[in-house]
Amino acid sequence: MVVRMKLAKSKIVKVEGPAFIRVVEGALSVLGRELTPREHAVIPKSKVMVFKAEKDSVIELRVGEGGKFEELDDVEITVPPEWSSAADRILNYDKPISVIVLGNVDSGKTTFCTFLANKSFLRGFKTAVIDNDLGQSDIGPPTTIGLGFLERPVSSLSEVPLYNAFFAGSTSPNGLVDRVVVGARMLMDAALRHGAEVIIVNTSGWILGRGARSLKLALLLSLNPKIIVAIQREAELEHLLKPFQGLINLEIIRVPTPRVLRARNREERRFIREASYKKYLVGAKTRVISLDRVGLLFSFIGSGFPLPKSEIREYEEALGLPVLYGETSSDAIVLVVKGALPASSLEQYRERVRELSGKEEVVILPQGFERGLLAGVFSPQGKFLGLGVIREFNFAKRSIEILTPVDGEIGMLAIGSIKINESGREIRKLDSWTI
Secondary structure (H helix, E strand, C coil): CEEEEEECCCCEEEEEECEEEEEEECCEEECCEEECCCCEEEECECCEEEEEECCCEEEEEEECCCCEEEEECCHHHCCCHHHHHHHHHHHCCCCCEEEEEEECCCCCHHHHHHHHHHHHHHCCCCEEEEECCCCCCCCCCCCEEEEEECCCCCCCHHHCCEEEEEECCCCCCCCCHHHHHHHHHHHHHHHHHCCCCEEEEECCCCCCCHHHHHHHHHHHHHHCCCEEEEEECCCCCHHHHHHHCCCCCCEEEEEECCCCCCCCCHHHHHHHHHHHHHHHCCCCEEEEEECCCCEEECCCCCCCEECCHHHHHHHHHHHCCCEEEEEECCCEEEEEECCCCCHHHHHHHHHHHHHHHCCCEEEEEECCCCCCEEEEEECCCCCEEEEEEEEEEECCCCEEEEEECCCCCCCEEEEEEEEECCCCCEEEECCCCCC
């Protein structure tokens, strides 16, 4: 559907994606960005943007299936006044300054980060955003923490170019506190080295429970921000804020959730992730990588030494299964066996291997376990290059076949715990360190 409409000065149009809006005459503003004639904004599926006419304007709207729009009169629906006050307060601090934004799911964290980033950029500050939401990352692909620098005002963080990323390997931070904290700290340091004056850290909406407390408190202690922005409807973040209330070198700014937000359900979130996988796998081709030249991160495989054939025969006799490959390290043993492994018998197999090997950590995998595993691809210098999907481990040739758009030299593969097919659809989520 294509609509051409007039908007009087100060009028508001709320647009839910998928949609495209273009200014024909006049000017619109969205989260601190101004759109002038011939400029446009894209509203992705399941997202909402609110545009204000800065003068009498004519706009063109193209709305896809499931999208919609409506004209409103409430000027304050675009940005709560508390947000403007918070942004002014933050940007008046001495530079460099780091800000962590906390909030529940669908509280407006990403919207606030976009607004603050635009305000910072338009004030002339070199502005970096670290997107720490593994499942709904806008700057990097899903399963990563992304770092980007604004090059112009943006309507969405997805328009911020990716500078570097840390691959955590899952779409949820649960059980990955160490990776999320290390990745965020590495990217914070990279932003500072690159001259960032304002660093904005977006976080996940996981705020309740012991795991969430561990993650958020570890992030705050590691990143040591000057300001925490807490976006809350009532007092749902106070259990995370109170430990820091007595510190004089940290300011906590509480702001409300905007009324215009639209909650996304699980299927919509999955759709957004899968669209992002596809985007980052465009142009992928098969590459064969040597296990003896490239390191594997977050994997038992590749960290040890191949078992000799005589020891493999011992494990075959103990398990009553053909063993295709074996590897041992100082703390673990890995066996790849032919055929399916009944889940009910897996612990019994592990116990036999523990007794024989003396290793507490036992990993037993069926042939073909690797197909579809998502991997992060890194350069020999440790810079994130892109995503890949593992097709096959060839233990006889000691190589990995991977589908990836990355052309350059590869120094490391980080093994994820998400399986996808080659069209980007999520198939299965595994525990970390499965292989």
